[in-house]
Amino acid sequence: MKGKLILIPGRSAKQGVGLNKGKLKDEYKKVTTTLEVSFEDMKSLGLETGDHVKISNEIGETNVIVKGLREGKIPEGYAFIPYGPPSSCLFDGETCASGMPESKGMKIDIEFIKKGEKKKTTLPPLNS
Amino acid sequence: MNNEIHIKNGLVFDPTNKIEGKICDIYICDGKIVDKVSSSAKVIDAKGMAVMPGGVDIHCHITGPKVNLARKLMPEDHRLDPHFKTKNTQSGSGGIVPSTFATGYRYATLGYTTAMEAAVPPLMARHALEEMYDTPIIDNGYYVLLGNNLFLQSLIAEGRKEEFKEAVSWWLNVTKAYTVKLVNPGADEPWKGHKNLNVKHIDDNSKVVDIAPRTVIDAFINVVHELGLPHPPHIHCNNLGHTGNYDTTIETMKTAGDRRLHVAHIQFNSYSGEMGKSPQSASKEITDYINDHENITCDVGQVMFGKAAFMTADAPLTYLLRGYKKQKWVNADTECESGCGILPFDYQGMIYTHALQWAIGLEIFLLSKDPWRIVLSTDHPNGGSFANYPLIIKLLMDYEFRKEAMKHVNQKAMNSTILGDLKREYTLNEICIITRAGPAKCLGLKDKGHLGKGADADITIYDMLDDKEEMFNAPRYVIKAGQLLIENHEFVSDYTDKKVLRVAPDYDKDIEKVIKPFFDDFYSISFGNYAINDEYLHGTGQVIETKKKKSIYEN
Amino acid sequence: MSAASKDNKIVNEKIVENATCTFCGCCCDDITLTVDMDKKVITKAQDACILGKAWFLNHVIEDKPIARIDGKEVALDDAIDEAAKVLMDAKFPILYGMSDTICEAQRQCAPMMDDCGGTIDTTTSVCHGPSGMAFQGVGEPSMTLGEVKNRADFVMYWGGNPAEAHPRHFARYAVTPKGMFTPNGKDDRTVVIVDVRQTKTAGVADIFLQVKPGKDFELLWMLRAACKGAAIPDNCKELCGIEKDVVEDLFDKMKNCKYGVIFFGMGLTMSRGRHFNSGALMALATDLNEFTHFVAKPARGHGNVTGADNVVSWQTGYPFGVNFSRGHPRFNPGEFTTVDTLTRGEADAAIVIASDPVANFPKPAIDHITSDKCKLISIDTKQTPTSEAAHVSIQTSTYGINTGGTVYRMDDVPISLRPAFDSPFPSDLEVLTKLRKKVNELSKKANRPYATKKYI
Ligand code: SF4
């Protein structure tokens, strides 16, 4: 169960709320480790909401939890993740003389690690 | 610390006190000019030098939102003109719109110690005040844009005179402003609300204009007179920059009747000819009117060749000018209050219109009979940088130099003017008037622009040189509020304790009840957060007293 | 939700009216705060959105040291002395952050870096930095948000997700409010959303256009060409993912509105093309002025990032990425921007103000800033990965909650803050003023010629 996706990190309201509670708190960690993928991709990758996956590119890798989004919310082949330490692991420092790392639309590999436990909020291990 | 200075042997120019180049002593104590000082005072020997009050710029654009947008817009210009750090001063960027630190230092190195920012929308006034704090050395004040204020216009339209007066007074108070600025009154609505149109005439009452410009102008002249502000409304007339606009200018001045009015950068409003065609000089018509009317003061807005930047609340004009070269352009609409356009610009001697504008400015200087009512300005940076002031002085003081300069610019333009026939040469005393004594009087600043007892000890000492550009370019000493800042052309300290000059006319607090509902409906910030608190004056505000006057000659 | 539980009556209550929320660039200044002055917490933040509530209500005075060096608690002055020394001793000191503090504090930063010959950069460089660069190239027709409320009959959001990032943007400024010439609120406007994802924002749209990821520039350029009279190409859908007739209809609406506005987000600045994308958008807005009144504005994120842009611009002439090593400001994104100076391993000291690069920078940059090659100083209100990794760490009070001062809304409108309750922590202003003074003293003592900061 491996595949390729294009990652679009961005802001979300939950991430913003989490940020206020404290970046070292669980809520923020939970939000920023949630990867949103379209149902179609979930199906073809054989994933279910709550599954733990590893996403990686040539810069680094990180473990996150997937969440399926209903049709049309996100185009097939793309994945969304709120900004946070996990998404940072995949950013390249190259800015093409702009100061801004290209942080939307990078190619990533996605790989299934283990089934999620239902309704449990334990966090996947963070990259160290 | 030694707070006393004794300047001796200098040739003193103090036109306000009728001292026109006489060797005498000047004494300074605690930031003021005094009768005598103790023997421990620092002595400056000004032998062979001219001693003048610090320069006063009555109209420039150096702080606030539009200035900062222009700064951000022009990195290519800063790059060519770095302003280096010294032991006593901060670094900055120069160019046509210098950074705040560089602005303060560069004014000081021309011998200027006061500069008035000419246009700030009330909603953005905090920004201007913040920047002033980072503009070292020079004292500042600013003129608040009220001419296109929708709420005030509605009071005028409905004839609610008393409330209008209270409201203007309220606005001056809560924004910490110096006087009222009117820019192309009536033009905002056609621009913002009618797909980029402009007003065409001072009596325009077409559908797109809610209220005729003349009605607005008259109302403001009246109310500022009634409030007795030290400086009358400062007006950027309708049709600025357009061929044939001198009519509008004269009509505007006539609207004032015998009440005071200051016409800003009047050169830009002194064109004859047919609308839409090449302009001609109307300097004669304009100066004739001014010479005959003591209630009118103006600054010239001299155009100088080279880089400039348009930054004005006259948004339609800027957009029109952008049409020529389609350069980068900024527009900034401020809700209910103002428009704004910014455009990097270049005046070229070879271009007919630019050369003509240059000549018209000089003609106005040379034709006007009363130097007290005509102030040197470039409308920095609209007509060119304030750094051009020394060159303008040379052009005014030296007929031969002027003739030579005329040879190098568009000849068609030169031939259409009378500039070549004007042999007048300004004297040093007259220069002292148009750069400091006069503007201080026009502004009603009793403590500035002169060297009499009790005046602010803002003093510039220039070497007496034959080349007047050189002379005014690099004063040997500059003293601000009694502190020696420049000694032998070098900064010896960084004076940051500066004043924000403002007015505070009385008003009836109840006017807030009239204004607030409009705010709640149409502004995007809370009424309660609009008024600017005293902290923004950084403890150094100075309120200038209000008193009704019919001309600058009344005390 | 908040720290005050329901059955505990608040004895010492204070109401703060017209308080400003600084969590996002909307800087809503109409919030009414209820403060429990005994417990030092805000119990109610009336009219704030979910993010704003989280901002106000979660603020508690934590019991933590004010200043630490290498994790050990020290006196504030000692920490400031050490920070000043680190900055002065460094060959390539950098300053980064500034977007979450007041202008008065921001004003201390550039002079300080001027004195130590360092580099100053703000969070703008990783947010709307490319828009800043585009602005330098093409300019921008723009407006304050009240103009949008009063006049805009065409409102477009491009590459942003205000529903989640600026929740009250719709209701306060751009979509639903009833203005002077828009008496019917939303009914008087056409709302268009352009994005690659169908976010919550798309819900308010009259027209939602799902552009192909990375193809914003193509769509913008088609519209620019249309302004000059060119037809929308037949392979429009292939180029940008949107049907030709939809784009034609869109262009028609843009051209024929009375007052049009486009807000754009980081969907443009962070994806391929960066400043070309935002430049194309600003140029399009400019072009449209030939037909009608048209304006555009980046929807800036953090509370006072707009203030940081303004302050750095007025002090140096450039908005971000400014270096002082030669004795005057030089601007060069890619050279003096923080991600680059860190990724290349150039910075040997970094002072981070109210920002958290250790959590959200690209990995190579994080690796350097947390390594022993770079001495890290953090000034922040909260504990973050950055403050925890810092050599010198100073905790400060929070702007808008504990301290007053000025912030600039995303449309450059300055607003004064109204603090709710005081804090035992020093303010950013106090800390930075002291630090600036200290650095200035040291720099005068060092007596080096001003235009030489060695590069090695
Ligand atoms: S929209 Fe932004 S500024 Fe307004 S309350 Fe929400 S988070 Fe605060």
Ligand SMILES: [Zn+2]
């Ligand atoms: Zn002007």
